[in-house]
Structure formats: C-alpha cells, structure tokens
Amino acid sequence: VSLELELISWLEKNLHTSDRLKIALGDDAAVIAASSADSVVTTDMLTDGVDFLLEDVDPQLVGRKALGVNLSDLAAMAAEPLAAFVSLVLPRGGTSKLTALELATELYRGMIPLAEKYGIIIAGGDTNTWNGPLAISVTAIGETTVRGPLTRSGAKIGDYLLVTGNFGGSILGKHFQFEPRIAESLLLNEHYTLHAGMDISDGLAIDASRLAKTNECGIVLDLSLIPIADAACRLSDRDGRPALEHALGDGEDFELLLAVPTNAAQEILSAQPLAIPVTHIGEVIAEPGLWQITPSGKWYPLEPSGYEHQADE
Amino acid sequence: VSLELELISWLEKNLHTSDRLKIALGDDAAVIAASSADSVVTTDMLTDGVDFLLEDVDPQLVGRKALGVNLSDLAAMAAEPLAAFVSLVLPRGGTSKLTALELATELYRGMIPLAEKYGIIIAGGDTNTWNGPLAISVTAIGETTVRGPLTRSGAKIGDYLLVTGNFGGSILGKHFQFEPRIAESLLLNEHYTLHAGMDISDGLAIDASRLAKTNECGIVLDLSLIPIADAACRLSDRDGRPALEHALGDGEDFELLLAVPTNAAQEILSAQPLAIPVTHIGEVIAEPGLWQITPSGKWYPLEPSGYEHQADE
Numbered sequence: 332v333s334l335e336l337e338l339i340s341w342l343e344k345n346l347h348t349s350d351r352l353k354i355a356l357g358d359d360a361a362v363i364a365a366s367s368a369d370s371v372v373t374t375d376m377l378t379d380g381v382d383f384l385l386e387d388v389d390p391q392l393v394g395r396k397a398l399g400v401n402l403s404d405l406a407a408m409a410a411e412p413l414a415a416f417v418s419l420v421l422p423r424g425g426t427s428k429l430t431a432l433e434l435a436t437e438l439y440r441g442m443i444p445l446a447e448k449y450g451i452i453i454a455g456g457d458t459n460t461w462n463g464p465l466a467i468s469v470t471a472i473g474e475t476t477v478r479g480p481l482t483r484s485g486a487k488i489g490d491y492l493l494v495t496g497n498f499g500g501s502i503l504g505k506h507f508q509f510e511p512r513i514a515e516s517l518l519l520n521e522h523y524t525l526h527a528g529m530d531i532s533d534g535l536a537i538d539a540s541r542l543a544k545t546n547e548c549g550i551v552l553d554l555s556l557i558p559i560a561d562a563a564c565r566l567s568d569r570d571g572r573p574a575l576e577h578a579l580g581d582g583e584d585f586e587l588l589l590a591v592p593t594n595a596a597q598e599i600l601s602a603q604p605l606a607i608p609v610t611h612i613g614e615v616i617a618e619p620g621l622w623q624i625t626p627s628g629k630w631y632p633l634e635p636s637g638y639e640h641q642a643d644e
Numbered sequence: 645v646s647l648e649l650e651l652i653s654w655l656e657k658n659l660h661t662s663d664r665l666k667i668a669l670g671d672d673a674a675v676i677a678a679s680s681a682d683s684v685v686t687t688d689m690l691t692d693g694v695d696f697l698l699e700d701v702d703p704q705l706v707g708r709k710a711l712g713v714n715l716s717d718l719a720a721m722a723a724e725p726l727a728a729f730v731s732l733v734l735p736r737g738g739t740s741k742l743t744a745l746e747l748a749t750e751l752y753r754g755m756i757p758l759a760e761k762y763g764i765i766i767a768g769g770d771t772n773t774w775n776g777p778l779a780i781s782v783t784a785i786g787e788t789t790v791r792g793p794l795t796r797s798g799a800k801i802g803d804y805l806l807v808t809g810n811f812g813g814s815i816l817g818k819h820f821q822f823e824p825r826i827a828e829s830l831l832l833n834e835h836y837t838l839h840a841g842m843d844i845s846d847g848l849a850i851d852a853s854r855l856a857k858t859n860e861c862g863i864v865l866d867l868s869l870i871p872i873a874d875a876a877c878r879l880s881d882r883d884g885r886p887a888l889e890h891a892l893g894d895g896e897d898f899e900l901l902l903a904v905p906t907n908a909a910q911e912i913l914s915a916q917p918l919a920i921p922v923t924h925i926g927e928v929i930a931e932p933g934l935w936q937i938t939p940s941g942k943w944y945p946l947e948p949s950g951y952e953h954q955a956d957e
Contacts, residue, residue, distance in 0.1 A: 353682060357858065358796050359720035359842055360686035362788065366678065369666065372767065373673035374783060376731040378774045407672035418689040418731075418781040454685065457781070461691045464774070468731040468781035470687060475675065483671050529672055545670065 334421075335458045338435050342453075345443060349452045351413065361454040363414055368474035371410035375400045379464035383507075385426055390434055392507040393467065394441030400532065401471035402449050402511035403585040407530035409481035409520035410473030412451035412513060417442070418468040423460040431460050438467065449513050478520050486527040486546040486590035490615040493596055496586040496607045498535050499563025499578035506583035515605045516587055523599055527590040534582035534637020539613075540621040542588060551622040552613035552633060560584075580636030590615050647734075648771045651748050655766075658756060662765045664726065674767040676727055681787035684723035688713045692777035696820075698739055703747055705820040706780065707754030713845065714784035715762050715824035716898040720843040722794035722833035723786030725764035725826060730755070731781040736773045744773050751780065762826050791833050799840040799859040799903035803928040806909055809899040809920045811848050812876025812890035819896035828918045829900055836912055840903040847895035847950020852926075853934040855901060864935040864943060865926035873897075893949030903928050 339356055348355060354362035377397045379385045385393065398415060405412055419438065421431040429437060435458060446453050451471065495515050512530070519525060527546065531538045535557070543550040554575060563577035591599065599609055616622070623633040652669055661668065667675035690710045692698045698706065711728060718725055732751065734744040742750060748771060759766050764784065808828050825843070832838060840859065844851045848870070856863040867888060876890035904912065912922050929935070936946040 354793065354795060359717040360684045360723065360786070362721070362793050363683040363685065365680055365682050369678050370676040370683070370785075371673045372676065372727065372729060372785070374729040374731050374768060374781075375770050376733055376772055376781065378733050378772055378776070380776070381772065381774050404672040408675070410673065414685065416685060416687040416783050418687050418783075420689055420691050420779050455687060457687050457689050459689055459691055459694065461694050461777070461779075463691070463693070463776045463779070466733050466774075466776070466779050468687075468689065468770070470729050470731075470783035472683075472685070472785075473673070480667065480675050482667060 334432050334460060337432055338458050341436055342439065346453050347447055352452055352454050355454055363454065366474060371405060371408045371473040371475060371480060372470065373401050373404035374468065374470040376466060376468040378466045385465050390437040391441030394438035395445050396507050397467040397469045398442040398445050399509060399511050401469045402451065402513060403530045405471055405473040406512040406516040406587065407528060409478065409516045410475055411517065412449050412471065412473050414452050414454040414472045415446065416470045417453060417456035420459045420461055420463065420466045422465055423462055449511060476517065476521065481516065481520050481525055481528040483527055483529050483542060483545045486542065486548065486615045488548055488615055488617050489593060490526050490590040491593055491596035491611050492550060492613040492615065493589045493591050493599060493609050494558065494586055494612055495605065495609055496584065497558035497560040498584050498586065499560045499574060499581045500566040501562065501581055501583040503562040503566060505562060509585040511585060512587045515607065518604060519599065522604065523591065523595040525589055525591055529588050531584045531586050531588055532582060534580045536579040536621060536633060537635040537637030538588060540635035542590065543619065543621060549616040549618040549620050549622060550613055551616050551624050551630060553624050555626065556610060556612045558608065558610045582638045647745050647773060650745055651771050654749055655752065659766050660760055665765055665767055668767055676767065679787060684718060684721045684786040684788060684793060685783065686714050686717035687781065687783040689779060689781040691779045698778050703750040704754030707751035708758050709820050710780040710782045711755040711758050712822060712824050714782045715764065715826060716843045718784055718786040719825040719829040719900065720841060722791065722829045723788055724830065725762050725784065725786050727765050727767040727785045728759065729783045730766060730769035733772045733774055733776065733779045735778055736775055762824060789830065789834065794829065794833050794838055794841040796840055796842050796855060796858045799855065799861065799928045801861055801928055801930050802906060803839050803903040804906055804909035804924050805863060805926040805928065806902045806904050806912060806922050807871065807899055807925055808918065808922055809897065810871035810873040811897045811899065812873045812887060812894045813879040814875065814894055814896040816875040816879060818875060822898040824898060825900045828920065831917060832912065835917065836904065836908040838902055838904055842901050844897045844899050844901055845895060847893045849892040849934060849946060850948040850950030851901060853948035855903065856932065856934060862929045862931040862933050862935060863926055864929050864937050865946060866937050868939065869923060869925045871921065871923045895951045
C-alpha cells in the first residue's frame with residue numbers, strides 16, 4: 332500500500348468534519364457549501380532548517396505551528412476559520428526516529444487538536460516524499476463576519492495602537508505553543524470599531540513600521556508601555572540583551588496589533604473584554620516612520636527591529 | 645530589499661486581477677467576494693527531482709505545470725476556476741543560471757499566461773528560501789456551476805466510459821504542455837448528464853481501476869478503442885514497448901475520464917461538441933475490477949498499470 336493511501340486511510344479515521352464539507356478526501360477536490368460570507372484565504376509554508384530543526388523538535392509541534400501561523404493570519408483579518416488544506420513533502424527516509432508515514436501522522440496529530448479548538452476542518456491535502464528536507468504548506472480558508480474583514484489599511488492619525496498579550500522571548504516556547512488570537516479578534520471586531528489590524532509575526536517594531544507604511548503615516552510607541560513577556564526577561568538574563576529589545580524584535584509572538592479610534596480604544600482598555608490583557612502602546616501619527624516617545628515627551632526614531640525576509644533567509 | 649518584497653513588487657505589476665478579489669497582496673490574507681456557488685478546493689505540490697529536474701527544464705514549464713495540475717483537478721470536478729495561491733520554497737542560491745528571485749519570477753511567468761487563459765486569479769502566496777531543492781505548492785479554488793460538481797462517485801452499471809483527447813507518451817512534452825480540460829468539462833457538464841468523472845494523472849488503466857473501486861463496480865475497456873497519442877507511437881519506436889502500453893500506463897495525460905449514461909454518451913459521441921475528440925473506450929460493469937474485452941467478446945483481467953504513489957516515490 333502506498334504512503335499516500337495509508338495516510339488517507341488514517342486521516343479518514345482521525346479528521347473531524349463539518350456540515351459545510353460536502354465532499355472531502357478521495358475525490359479530485361474538496362467541495363465546501365456556499366455561504367453569504369466573503370472568503371478569506373492565506374497560505375504559509377514552513378521548512379526544516381529555517382522555521383524549525385526537525386531532528387531537535389517534536390514533529391507534533393511543527394504540525395501545530397504550520398496550521399497555527401495560518402490561523403493567526405485569519406485572526407489578523409477577523410475571519411472565522413472554515414477549512415485548511417495541507418501539502419507535505421517528506422524526507423523519503425523519514426527522520427532518525429520516524430518513518431515518512433509516521434512523520435506525516437505526527438504532523439497531523441499536532442494539527443488536529445488545534446483545528447478542533449479553532450473550528451477549522453482539515454479538508455484536503457497532498458503528500459509527497461523526496462530526497463530533501465521536510466516542508467509543510469498550509470492554505471487556510473476563513474470567512475468574514477457581518478462586520479467585514481479587519482485589514483492592514485484604514486488606520487487614522489490619532490488612533491490608539493493596542494496589542495493583545497505580551498512580547499519577546501518566543502523562542503523559549505511560544506513560537507510553537509502560541510494560541511492564534513481568533514476568539515480575541517472576532518470579539519473585538521464584533522463589539523468595537525477597529526480601524527486596522529495585523530498579527531505580529533516578524534517582530535513588534537518591524538510589524539508596527541509596516542502598519543505605518545501601509546497607511547502612509549507614522550507610529551509612535553511609548554516603550555515604557557510595551558508588555559514584556561516573562562520569557563523575554565528569562566532570555567535577557569541569559570544573553571544580557573535588554574528584555575525590551577527582545578519584546579520589540581524577537582517576533583513570532585502571534586499577537587494582534589490594532590489601530591483603534593480613541594473612544595473605542597478607551598472602552599476596550601477599561602472593559603478588558605478578553606481573557607488576555609489588551610495594552611495601549613502608542614499612537615498613529617502624521618509624521619512617517621517609527622518613533623519612540625520618552626517620558627519627557629520627546630520623540631526619537633525607533634529602529635524597526637525584527638525579522639526581515641532576506642534573499643538568503 | 646528582501647526577496648519576498650521584491651517578488652511582491654514584481655507580482656503587483658504582473659498579476660491580473662478580478663472584481664471578485666477584494667483584497668490581494670500586501671495584507672495578511674486575500675479576501676474574495678462571496679457568491680452563491682459552492683467552493684471547490686484542491687492542492688498539489690510539485691518537487692524537484694520527483695516531478696521535474698530543475699537543471700534540465702525551463703522553469704516556466706515547471707510553474708505552468710504546478711498551476712496546470714490544479715486546474716486539471718478543477719476540470720475533473722467541472723468547477724469554474726476562481727483563485728490560486730502559490731507557496732514556493734526556493735533553493736537559496738537559485739540554479740546554475742538564475743538567482744532565487746529570477747527563478748521565482750520565471751516560475752510565475754509560466755503560471756501567469758495559463759492563469760489568464762483559464763480565468764483564475766493568482767491571489768496570494770508565500771515565498772521562502774532554504775538549503776534544499778525547489779518545491780511549489782499551489783492551492784486552487786473554483787466554484788461549482790448550477791449543474792453542481794462532477795464527482796468520482798455516481799457511476800452506474802451500463803454507463804459508457806468516455807475520454808477526451810488521446811493517451812501515452814506524455815513524457816515527450818504533454819506532461820508540461822497539457823491543457824487542463826476546463827472548457828471541455830464545463831461544456832459537457834452543462835449540456836449532458838454525466839454520472840461521474842475524474843482527470844487522468846497517474847495513467848488511464850490505474851485511474852480507471854480507481855474509478856471502478858470508488859463506485860464499487862468494475863470497468864471493462866475495449867483496448868482497440870483506446871485513442872493512442874502520436875507521442876505514444878514515437879516513444880514505442882524508441883523503446884520497443886507497444887504504444888498501447890504507453891497509452892494505458894504512462895500517465896500525466898490530464899484528460900478527462902467520464903462515466904456517462906448510454907443515451908447521453910451516444911449524443912456526445914455523435915455531436916462531438918468539443919475541439920478535441922471524445923472517445924468511447926469501455927463500460928461500467930457489475931463485476932469488480934478492471935477488465936479488457938477481446939474482439940471475440942471474451943473478458944480478461946487488465947493490469948492497472950500506471951503511477952502508484954509509493955512510500956519511496
């Protein structure tokens with residue numbers, strides 16, 4: 332029996348389904364019942380040696396992350412998760428511990444609980460082997476709510492910048508174990524007026540500078556307000572770099588960055604309607620670029636630290 | 645400037661768009677306007693060393709094929725193409741002739757004309773580099789027509805088996821240059837009653853045996869009726885294997901295999917409504933398995949030759 336057929340038979344027993352899925356595994360394509368909502372589609376590929384080191388990590392965490400980064404993109408758009416499609420290319424010989432088929436099922440074992448938790452059905456995929464390292468490509472489809480999508484554009488001068496959760500040191504665990512902020516994004520988008528939003532994947536500073544650029548405006552951050560993760564402090568103890576630097580530049584926090592009109596922002600800040608904190612960290616300003624404000628009220632340029640996707644990365 | 649940003653800037657100039665695409669490149673996800681049709685979603689990954697040899701082939705053909713195989717899956721479902729999402733992982737150093745960025749744009753240069761021809765918009769993607777070979781994952785989204793999807797199940801005993809085009813020898817060129825049978829599938833599904841259908845990717849015999857299995861019935865082929873491609877004859881001249889064997893087992897023909905009630909099948913066969921021939925090659929029977937019928941009317945089992953996705957392939 333071929334690997335792909337064995338995997339499909341395993342998936343038929345282990346994947347959950349939904350009324351919306353009219354045709355799933357076993358045909359040339361999946362069929363998803365129509366709805367009145369717009370579709371929100373995102374795709375992300377993770378690769379061995381760049382996004383993870385397969386020999387050093389539980390493959391379930393790799394599978395979880397591959398789906399999680401796509402869910403985080405749906406959260407960034409305030410979309411309800413609907414269906415995910417998973418393309419794998421597996422090292423022919425598996426890993427030092429697992430055959431190629433075992434590796435595939437472990438990856439899915441990492442994805443399935445996250446899919447159930449966030450209400451997304453794994454509705455199809457493609458599985459290949461080769462003489463190369465592991466790569467996983469996930470495409471996630473979501474749907475807008477009646478409130479419409481949250482986009483990167485739409486920020487206005489004077490908007491408060493709000494973030495969920497805290498930042499820095501994700502390499503100590505959160506980069507695999509993060510929760511995509513689906514529930515948080517849907518709740519905030521339903522009950523409050525949000526002007527713009529994105530998820531923080533490459534780093535708070537660089538992603539904030541991108542939000543500014545998309546909106547042809549600037550952003551000023553009050554560095555004393557940045558919520559610093561315990562992990563950033565622990566990492567700082569180890570490497571001597573300030574925890575704030577980790578919070579600004581580490582990336583893979585997968586928190587939300589939102590530009591919110593001041594009234595709505597103040598309501599959110601006092602209501603604190605989420606299970607995690609929402610924090611005011613700065614404002615949208617007319618002057619282009621990324622800035623920091625000192626306790627005395629002076630502005631200085633702020634380096635947009637974080638992960639730049641280089642030609643050699 | 646990073647490779648991904650340079651590529652996005654190239655794509656913004658070179659991709660066509662559609663009214664249905666409300667948000668495209670530059671946000672966390674694409675947004676596609678709702679319609680009353682069901683969504684049909686398929687994903688396929690092609691990899692260097694398995695599906696092509698990057699150093700021996702024009703990368704535009706690789707890009708064309710990566711999109712084409714997904715369009716062929718939409719054709720198999722009689723779905724109208726809507727949007728495609730492209731995930732690339734590129735060898736960091738490019739090829740012996742091209743940088744990684746040039747390789748990426750060549751891949752897209754192969755996809756874009758095919759996308760335009762078949763009315764699918766390339767609406768998003770993800771681009772990565774690594775110390776590994778090239779892999780391309782494409783996810784294509786289509787929509788059912790009012791006639792509903794064509795599926796693999798639904799074949800009935802007595803149905804005629806029809807195929808479009810001809811078979812064998814695709815390795816001489818058609819495996820890259822094939823036309824996905826979108827127009828043919830939509831036309832036949834609109835004007836005639838089709839019971840079941842699929843595209844022939846792994847080989848006529850093995851794919852016919854899969855159609856039989858899905859429908860818990862059998863298929864008998866009249867081997868004297870199989871339309872043999874010129875390429876199968878040319879390959880036969882080279883390697884001495886019968887052209888018919890190539891037609892049955894080579895695969896990558898990307899033609900349609902249809903189970904059609906006899907009345908509708910006879911109408912199609914006499915009307916020949918397509919720009920390519922439609923041929924009657926056999927019938928759906930009660931006896932499970934794949935069979936051949938001889939000129940004298942006797943049945944023999946037929947080996948389901950073709951490409952099996954093995955654990956080591």
